[in-house]
Amino acid sequence: MESFGDVGDDLLMAGTLEPAKRGGTGPGELCALPDDLEREVREFAGQLREIFGMLHMSLGQYAALNYMDKGALSRYLSGRRIPARPFLDGLLGELTKARGRPVTTEVREHLHDLHLRALESRDKQAFQVQVVTDQLATATTELRETRNQVKSLQEVLAAREQQVEELIRDSRQLRAAWTDERERTQAEIGLLREQERERDQLLAEIETLQQRLTYARRRQIEAERRCRLLEAALESVGDPRAAEREEGATARDDESTESASPASSRSARGWPSGHQRMTYPAIERDPAPFTRESDWWPPPGEPWPEQAAAWRPPY
Numbered sequence: 145m146e147s148f149g150d151v152g153d154d155l156l157m158a159g160t161l162e163p164a165k166r167g168g169t170g171p172g173e174l175c176a177l178p179d180d181l182e183r184e185v186r187e188f189a190g191q192l193r194e195i196f197g198m199l200h201m202s203l204g205q206y207a208a209l210n211y212m213d214k215g216a217l218s219r220y221l222s223g224r225r226i227p228a229r230p231f232l233d234g235l236l237g238e239l240t241k242a243r244g245r246p247v248t249t250e251v252r253e254h255l256h257d258l259h260l261r262a263l264e265s266r267d268k269q270a271f272q273v274q275v276v277t278d279q280l281a282t283a284t285t286e287l288r289e290t291r292n293q294v295k296s297l298q299e300v301l302a303a304r305e306q307q308v309e310e311l312i313r314d315s316r317q318l319r320a321a322w323t324d325e326r327e328r329t330q331a332e333i334g335l336l337r338e339q340e341r342e343r344d345q346l347l348a349e350i351e352t353l354q355q356r357l358t359y360a361r362r363r364q365i366e367a368e369r370r371c372r373l374l375e376a377a378l379e380s381v382g383d384p385r386a387a388e389r390e391e392g393a394t395a396r397d398d399e400s401t402e403s404a405s406p407a408s409s410r411s412a413r414g415w416p417s418g419h420q421r422m423t424y425p426a427i428e429r430d431p432a433p434f435t436r437e438s439d440w441w442p443p444p445g446e447p448w449p450e451q452a453a454a455w456r457p458p459y
Contacts, residue, residue: 181223188262189223
């Protein structure tokens with residue numbers, strides 16, 4: 145019985161090979177390997193025989209289940225002919241189904257390497273074809289993986305581009321809203337400043353109006369006082385002819401009663417003592433003493449002095 149060489153004879157774990165059991169259908173039914181086989185071919189054929197023995201099938205059963213010629217299967221297992229790579233992969237597939245666990249990548253690569261060495265030792269052209277085929281298979285697998293990767297990356301890229309477009313759109317909307325808000329804020333600031341300027345102007349105008357009002361009230365008071373003074377002066381002056389007649393009558397009365405009335409002597413001399421003489425220059429210089437009628441009004445029964453009778457307002 146041939147061994148598995150570098151792989152080992154009794155590796156019973158999942159995905160490994162184990163030697164065929166004695167008895168029943170298996171390599172025991174096969175003829176011994178010819179002595180004239182190349183070393184690489186003998187090693188590869190021995191590995192095929194051990195794998196086939198693990199299936200516990202006869203040559204006819206395996207050939208029928210896999211739609212192949214029984215004689216061709218026998219030549220593969222005897223080393224007379226080196227099978228193509230699909231036969232080796234199919235044999236490993238049947239082993240996976242029989243054992244219920246897959247063959248490891250290490251065992252598969254080891255068997256592929258034995259197959260290539262066997263081809264190289266017997267058929268250079270077949271070896272070259274197999275090498276190129278293996279390279280094509282590797283390239284095809286890589287192409288499939290890269291296509292899947294490209295598709296996945298395209299999907300991710302499309303999603304990211306969509307996110308970027310949404311972010312750009314949101315950013316534009318925010319910028320537009322911010323611009324509107326800034327313009328609205330600037331307009332409000334301008335309105336606020338205009339209102340502040342208007343407020344300052346109104347405050348200044350109010351201050352000016354208050355000053356003018358104070359001055360106007362003072363002038364009103366002065367005008368009212370002057371009116372009262374002038375009205376009193378006008379009443380005191382009266383009609384000049386009436387004043388002359390009254391003065392003549394008063395003089396005659398004074399002459400008849402001069403000896404009997406002490407006041408007649410005071411009347412002849414003008415204002416009695418304790419009273420001020422009302423003249424226009426005195427009123428113009430200081431009107432305060434004439435604000436009360438008792439300060440300048442003559443006593444009852446006494447005539448007005450000539451100065452008061454002859455006085456006329458300057459207005």
